[in-house]
Amino acid sequence: MKDATPEQAMDLSQLEKPVLELEAQIRAMEMDPSQSKEREKLEKKLEKLKAELFTNLTDWQRAQLARHPKRPYTLDYLERICERFEELHGDRRFGDDAAIVAGMGWIEGNPVMVIGQQKGRDTKQKILRNFGMPKPEGYRKALRLMKLAEKFQRPVLCLIDTPGAYPGVDAEERGQAEAIARNLLEMAKLEVPVVAVVLGEGGSGGALALGVADRVLMMENAIYSVISPEGCASILWKDASQAPKAAAALKLTAPHLLELGIIDGIVKEPLGGAHSNFDAAAAALKEAVVEAFSELSELSAEQLVEERYQKFARMGSVG
Amino acid sequence: MSWFVKKRQQKTAVEEKTVRVPEGLWIKCEACKELIYRKELVNTHNVCPKCGYHFRIGVEERLENLMDEGWTTLFSELRSGDPLGFVSTKSYKDQLKKLEQAGETEDAVVVVEGTLSGQPVVTAVMNFDFLAASMGSVVGEKLRLGAERALEKQCPYLIVSCSGGARMQEGTLSLMQMAKVSAALAKLDKAGLPYLSILTDPTTGGVSASYAMLGDLNIAEPKALIGFAGPRVIEQTIKQSLPEGFQRSEFLQTHGMVDKVVTRDHLKDFIAACLAWMTPSPRD
Known part of the structure; x- marks a missing residue:
């Protein structure tokens, strides 16, 4: 396994934190149709963030x-x-x-x-x-x-x-x-x-x-x-x-x-x-x-x- | 003190009234003591609508509950001998004669062939009203022939058990029925045919220690008493009172002996699903 960068060595809970925060934001917007554009933007951002964070997991993060x-x-x-x-x-x-x-x-x-x-x-x-x-x-x-x-x-x-x-x-x-x-x-x-x-x-x-x-x-x-x-x-x-x-x-x-x-x-x-x-x-x-x-x-x-x-x-x- | 006496009299009167409920119209639940309108019980397959208590049911009701219409009864011609010339307070021969005269011609088990949700099966149902469904030579022989019949038809075999155990009046011959039926089930097993054992209240003694425990699946009705030694015998032997729920279906499931406790209203559907799972479909 390649050496983990400091970011990758993070515990999974820390790694997941920004994802969870973003998801909460999106959920809060669901009720309000006027914010649908903003929501879509955030959803795209979420996908990108997930792709970044979850494609190069360390073995320890996977274990978690x-x-x-x-x-x-x-x-x-x-x-x-x-x-x-x-x-x-x-x-x-x-x-x-x-x-x-x-x-x-x-x-x-x-x-x-x-x-x-x-x-x-x-x-x-x-x-x-x-x-x-x-x-x-x-x-x-x-x-x-x-x-x-x-x-x-x-x-x-x-x-x-x-x-x-x-x-x-x-x-x-x-x-x-x-x-x-x-x-x-x-x-x-x-x-x-x-x-x-x-x-x-x-x-x-x-x-x-x-x-x-x-x-x-x-x-x-x-x-x-x-x-x-x-x-x-x-x-x-x-x-x-x-x-x-x-x-x-x-x-x-x-x-x-x-x-x-x-x-x-x-x-x-x-x-x-x-x-x-x-x-x-x-x-x-x-x-x-x-x-x-x-x-x-x-x-x-x-x-x-x-x-x-x-x-x-x-x-x-x-x- | 006259008021005290009066009150007591009143109480007895009330009690008597409950006891004198006309037979056939109302029935008292043995578990929750509630009065149930008998007609209501017909709709619930004889299960108390208040507490779910499963009343013991007769052979006909059981067959109606499980089988599709139009089954054929097999081996009705078999009659028990009296190999030991057994006499206790009454003679076994006389007992058998009286039962025969009362119309009990099937001994303690009825074996039929027919279909269950369209699938051919041979089904045996034990009859507790006949000498506590004790297992004598006729029970053993009918169950063996039932297995042979299933083998011949290449179809599943179902035995709905309830029994007080071996039939003492036939001595060791009765004990040997355990081995005989088990040997017949071994043949079914070898042929890859399903055998489902359905345990109902009460299944004890030699029946529990042979075919009732040998199902590919052992399926029990709720709260049925199932065990080898009776609870009273155990209590007397170990000089301890037994825990709540001891030797009941749920206890047996927790202790690994019963695959599933199934209520009577789901029993047919569950068995049909099991048989479908086990029996090759046209596509296989």
């Missing part, structure tokens, strides 16, 4: 966008890309993890099993969703429903958005590691098309447990990493405030990961980030997902499994 509190979450996307969605619950073992939502969806009339990590918007929701950090029962629910999809020859769509699998006593007691590991093994064997999209945060093993897919896509401002920038900074720099440096070093943004062959495509977000326009972000996601599934529908079950194997077999750097 990926975790933006207003960013669309799985259910925001689902209500926009599915004509109908019927949520199903439980792992048939221990519990129903609200950090993962899953169920039968229909996308352009096609039945799809949709599984996604869900973060909460307000405090109550955040607690209910455990901040998007699944426990073993969440991963086991996901696996159960993937197997159900396989039984009925339905493709699987995984939406990834998690800081990581939940680090807690109860999660360890029930085998967090086993649950993640089992998903990796079973997803490698699934005889139906699997598409995974990192929506926001792809937090390590907790993300990969839904990520062994035929096509792995990332939203433009998503991140996918073995560790959080803060975690990496505090371990290797002994200083969590070095997170911006760690973010750049880890190469955790979509363009880097595409180059490294870890992901297969990037879904373009509206200028200003997905949170600036949920509908546009969802429309782009839907288009990418439909395209991926239609390509994969040409392949036989054996081809799918073999190509998925080959794809992950290629990953790694060996001298």
Whole structure:
């Protein structure tokens, strides 16, 4: 990554500030038709400003966008890309993890099993969703429903958005590691098309447990990493405030990961980030997902499994 | 103190009056104790309009609720034997005879074939009025044959469960029905056919520990009692009182055993959607 200029090194909140101010100004004018010309001018200015600010984001700024509190979450996307969605619950073992939502969806009339990590918007929701950090029962629910999809020859769509699998006593007691590991093994064997999209945060093993897919896509401002920038900074720099440096070093943004062959495509977000326009972000996601599934529908079950194997077999750097 | 006595008498009179509501016109909700006009219940699929309590319903009502018109009843000819010559306070043989004379000729389950929102299905509905829908040889055999029929027709299989558990009067043979029906469901599973289990109040014992929990989807009506051991047995064993909502549908959903709690008025639509999702459409 190129060295950040002072302006680019700004925190996202500072970066976004002039945009938000301008947007507020425009909104205030909407009521008054006499100011329509002035408003148009400001709107143009806003577009230009966004283009300037958001086309050269640093990796750290992208990481902040990926975790933006207003960013669309799985259910925001689902209500926009599915004509109908019927949520199903439980792992048939221990519990129903609200950090993962899953169920039968229909996308352009096609039945799809949709599984996604869900973060909460307000405090109550955040607690209910455990901040998007699944426990073993969440991963086991996901696996159960993937197997159900396989039984009925339905493709699987995984939406990834998690800081990581939940680090807690109860999660360890029930085998967090086993649950993640089992998903990796079973997803490698699934005889139906699997598409995974990192929506926001792809937090390590907790993300990969839904990520062994035929096509792995990332939203433009998503991140996918073995560790959080803060975690990496505090371990290797002994200083969590070095997170911006760690973010750049880890190469955790979509363009880097595409180059490294870890992901297969990037879904373009509206200028200003997905949170600036949920509908546009969802429309782009839907288009990418439909395209991926239609390509994969040409392949036989054996081809799918073999190509998925080959794809992950290629990953790694060996001298 | 005469005024005190008088008041008490008045109170009893009021209570008696509520008890003596003419049968068939009004019904008292078991949950909220409100009086409901019986005709109103017909429109609400026997769900209390005040609190949403789901009354237990009979086999005919259940089939009318779920199936399209014009289903065919299967395997009605099966009759239970008395393999153990079982006698408790009454003889099992006499009990069966009396039930037969009372017109109960289907044992504790009715199996039909027909369509649900246009999709061919085989549907089994258990009948709580017949020895608490306990599972004896006839129940097991009918359910097995129902699975075979679905296999033959290559169509989905639905079982609407409610049961007190295994039929003690048939001893270990009754226990084996759990294995028999599960084995038949394994065949359906292998053939890639959908099996939906619909759990209604109450589904306990050996039925819960076999086919009721084995659905590709387990769908429960609200607040149905679902569990292996009955709540009284558990309380007596652990010598603790049980938490509110224990072993109810919502509890089971939270604990991962039930895919979805669905109200009776949405049940048919939900099942139809599930079957559409699972069954190959002409386009596939």
